[in-house]
Amino acid sequence: MFQARWHEDRLLFASRPALFALLRAGRLLGPIRHVPKLGWVVTDPSLARKILNDGAHFTLLGEGGVGHLWAQVLGDYVYRIFDGPGHADLRSRARDLFTDASAQQLVERVFAPALRPARDRLRAGRAIDLADLARVLVGRMMIELLGLDEADDARRVFATGERLAKLALGSATSTTLPRAVIDQARPLIAGLTRNVPRAYAEADPATLLGRCRELGLSEEETTGLAALLMVAGTETAATAMTRIVALLHDTGDQHRLLADPGLLGGAVREGLRVTTPAPVIGRHVSHAVTVGGSSLHKGQRVLLLTHTANNAVGPFDIGRPYAPETRQLWFGAGRHLCLGAALARAEIGHLLHALFEPGRPVVVGPRRPARNVLIPGYESLPVRLA
Numbered sequence: 001m002f003q004a005r006w007h008e009d010r011l012l013f014a015s016r017p018a019l020f021a022l023l024r025a026g027r028l029l030g031p032i033r034h035v036p037k038l039g040w041v042v043t044d045p046s047l048a049r050k051i052l053n054d055g056a057h058f059t060l061l062g063e064g065g066v067g068h069l070w071a072q073v074l075g076d077y078v079y080r081i082f083d084g085p086g087h088a089d090l091r092s093r094a095r096d097l098f099t100d101a102s103a104q105q106l107v108e109r110v111f112a113p114a115l116r117p118a119r120d121r122l123r124a125g126r127a128i129d130l131a132d133l134a135r136v137l138v139g140r141m142m143i144e145l146l147g148l149d150e151a152d153d154a155r156r157v158f159a160t161g162e163r164l165a166k167l168a169l170g171s172a173t174s175t176t177l178p179r180a181v182i183d184q185a186r187p188l189i190a191g192l193t194r195n196v197p198r199a200y201a202e203a204d205p206a207t208l209l210g211r212c213r214e215l216g217l218s219e220e221e222t223t224g225l226a227a228l229l230m231v232a233g234t235e236t237a238a239t240a241m242t243r244i245v246a247l248l249h250d251t252g253d254q255h256r257l258l259a260d261p262g263l264l265g266g267a268v269r270e271g272l273r274v275t276t277p278a279p280v281i282g283r284h285v286s287h288a289v290t291v292g293g294s295s296l297h298k299g300q301r302v303l304l305l306t307h308t309a310n311n312a313v314g315p316f317d318i319g320r321p322y323a324p325e326t327r328q329l330w331f332g333a334g335r336h337l338c339l340g341a342a343l344a345r346a347e348i349g350h351l352l353h354a355l356f357e358p359g360r361p362v363v364v365g366p367r368r369p370a371r372n373v374l375i376p377g378y379e380s381l382p383v384r385l386a
């Protein structure tokens with residue numbers, strides 16, 4: 001157990017030292033505390049959920065919220081569709097974009113060409129770099145979702161998503177982006193969403209973009225959603241896959257999973273709780289309100305330390321029952337609850353299912369954390385089967 005905690009801490013520290021310090025300090029701050037320069041820092045899961053569910057007093061479209069950041073890059077239409085009535089309408093139409101069943105089918109089809117050779121290699125007793133494989137799998141998913149060309153290289157697509165996400169580094173103190181950052185982001189988004197208009201017009205209703213059209217989303221909304229999927233669903237999913245395999249190895253819980261494949265769901269849930277790939281969620285106070293006895297004023301910022309809140313439940317344990325206090329706070333809560341949650345769970349579950357074969361535990365070689373990235377993760381995680 002100690003080994004698992006040590007590797008997770010080392011990873012967070014190496015990837016984002018300031019974030020590591022904030023998450024650690026969060027443990028000592030109490031449920032809600034005002035911190036100069038950062039704003040209100042919340043570590044209590046019930047207060048975090050209360051804020052995420054309170055659209056009357058909090059928004060993600062003002063300073064401190066991710067919508068504020070993306071509006072500067074994507075355009076003013078973000079203000080219409082990323083919160084408020086426009087967002088409620090978009091979410092109600094996009095409700096069944098990913099169901100558990102459709103996500104599972106999608107993952108099986110999209111992952112197969114890259115997963116099969118990796119499995120063959122493992123079965124032959126050779127090592128693979130799981131961090132690289134996760135980037136390829138998620139990159140393939142983005143090519144599929146964004147209607148990019150078959151010939152696009154999955155690693156390059158992933159790296160572009162990573163570069164885009166990295167532009168948000170530094171937003172812990174302000175979500176106002178410098179002009180130079182906006183100028184770097186726009187061509188990246190334009191490249192990634194270049195096929196959206198054509199796919200929106202022509203794609204089969206079975207594809208995500210075709211389905212957006214059938215659901216009555218406008219071309220602009222579909223392009224915005226596509227860009228958001230890219231930013232929200234690349235590094236988060238890849239880091240979860242890699243770190244959950246490392247946790248299963250480091251805690252020894254892989255032996256429980258190998259003995260009882262029925263524990264797979266618990267492994268995915270516990271892995272998401274302990275890694276919390278989106279470790280902090282930001283909000284802007286749109287109207288004064290009292291939370292947990294503290295008076296929050298209009299215009300202030302709020303940082304919800306979901307990583308700290310989720311980890312207070314205890315160490316990684318794939319047999320741990322559902323924890324009602326955190327529920328699935330790793331996917332947020334309320335009206336912005338992760339739209340790709342079913343897809344993310346299917347991606348992680350499918351990889352674990354492919355990797356963990358009875359009688360052949362996974363052996364992890366010397367690993368290397370990624371540095372200077374938005375979402376902490378492994379640059380390299382060599383694995384082989386015993």
Ligand code: HEM
Nearest residue numbers: 229232233236237240277278330331332336338339340344
């Ligand atoms: C393990 C992987 C993932 C984690 C931990 C995660 C986490 C989150 C969290 C915490 C939020 C809420 C943000 C907020 O309230 O400000 C969110 C929103 C969102 N996520 Fe995910 N996410 C993951 C994977 C994905 C995937 C694979 C996709 C799609 C391809 C996706 C698409 C979205 C979208 C579109 C939103 C915005 C929803 C809205 O504002 O209505 N996510 N995600």
